[in-house]
Amino acid sequence: MKTVAIYLAAGTSRRMGTDKRSLLLNGVSLGSLALKNALLSKLDHIFVITRKGDSLHWLSAFFFLNPMSNKWSQVECEQADKGQSRSIQCGLKRALENEADAVIIILADQPFVTTDIINTLIDSYQREHHYSFIAAENQHLPMPPILLSNQCFPVLHQLKGDQGARYVIRESMINTGKMINFQDPLLFYEVDTVEDYTLLLNKFGE
Template sequence: MRSIGIYLAAGESKRMGNDKRFLLLNEQPLGSIVFKNALLSKIDHLVVVTRISDSLEWLPSFVFSAPYSCKWSQIECAEASKGQGHSLKSGVKKAIEIGADAVIILLADQPFVTTEVINTLLNSYQNEPNYFFFAAANDILPMPPILFSKICFPYLLQLNGDQGLRTVIREKLFNSGKMIAFQDEMLFFDIDTVEDYEILQNHEHERGE
């Protein structure tokens, strides 16, 4: 099974007011944390979806050198400003081009998604390939990261505007997938606003005490 990660990093950070990928968490740019965890996982290749002319300065320098540089590639989405659905489609199209049997959708602003979480989704699909998707679950709600088998690709390619993954699952695939409950409640925490970032900093400070 060839698994491709799709790393969505093309958002405009409008609610934050500045590029949240550069926000520091434990002295690391926020956008680089899950990126590194994905590179260390069992994913075969990672497709990073960005806006046009993204400098990638939010990524650590080591990922541009061997052996890591061959494990990822960048896709620039000209329609990223029209909504996440367009970024998703760009990533899925690239994944299909490089022979994906499954994709895992990852968000650049979810810093608590670990290599172990990613590998759990991959292992689950390898053990039970009849399911169309595997989703991390917050109670009964599917949340990223989410693995989709290639049978789901046509549905993902139909997304537009701000339509997201839950739209596909709720309207097309709900009874065809499996939810996986993770114990860490912070797994699903994403950073959209200054208040979110303050909560994140306080959480990390308390954990370090």
Template sequence: MKTVAIYLAAGTSRRMGTDKRSLFLNGVSLGSMALKNALLSQLDHIFVITRKGDSLNWLSAFFFLYPMSNKWSQVECEQASKGQGHSIQCGLKRAVEHEADAVIILLADQPFVTTDIINTLIDSYQREHHYSFIAADNQHLPMPPILFSNQCFPVLHQLKGDQGARYVIRERILNTGKMINFQDPLLFYDVDTVEDYTLLLNKFGE
């Protein structure tokens, strides 16, 4: 089965006040951390969703080297400013063209998603592909990263505004999937504010 990722990197970093994707932790930009692990995973391809005109200067040089450069592609989403739902739809269109059996929604501001976590979602779906989704479990709530089977694609196509992957599960398909507790307290740490970034530097910075 072919599994691709939709890597959501089209946010405005409004609460941070600067492009958080370009902030560094131990020599790697925050926007590059989860993407690097995705590249090293079993994913067949990663669609990096950005706003139109994004120069990708927040990405580390690693991503432009062969053969890694063949495993991802940029998708400029003209409607990204209207909310996450539109970014997901842009990625989903490419996933369908790629004849994907499943997609994994990844967030650029979730830097501690590991290769093992991504591979666990893929392996679980390959063993139990009757599930419509497989999500990370955060206190009994589904959270990204989330794998959606292609049976969910029509529902994802209906997303509007800031409706994201969790909205689809909560409103439409909650009882048709599976959640995995990865027991990693850092998994759901997202960097939205200067305070979040400062805490990160104090705890993990060199």
């Protein structure tokens, strides 16, 4: 079964006031951290969803070197300003073109998503592909990263505005999937504000 990732990197960083994807943690841009782990995982391909005209200046040279460069591709989403739903749908279109059986939604501002976590989602789906989704669990709720089987694809097409994958699951599919508690509170740490970034630097920075 083919599993691809939709890597959501088309946000405006409005609350940060600057492009948070370019902010550095131990010399690596925040937008690169989860993407690098995705590249090293069992994923078949990663679709990096950006706004139109994004130069990818926030990615390190690592992503443009062979053999890694053929495992990901940029997808410019013309309607990214209309919310996360449009970015997901842009990625889903590419996933369908590539005949993917499942997609994993990964957020570019979750720097602690690891290769092991991604592989655990994939392995679990390979063993139990009757589930409509397999998600990380946070306080009994599904959170990204989330693997969504092709059973969910029609519903993803109906998302609007800033509705994301977790919205689909919580509203209509919560009893059709599986949640995994990864025992890592940092997994759900999102860098949205200057304060978030400062805390990150104080704890993990050089």
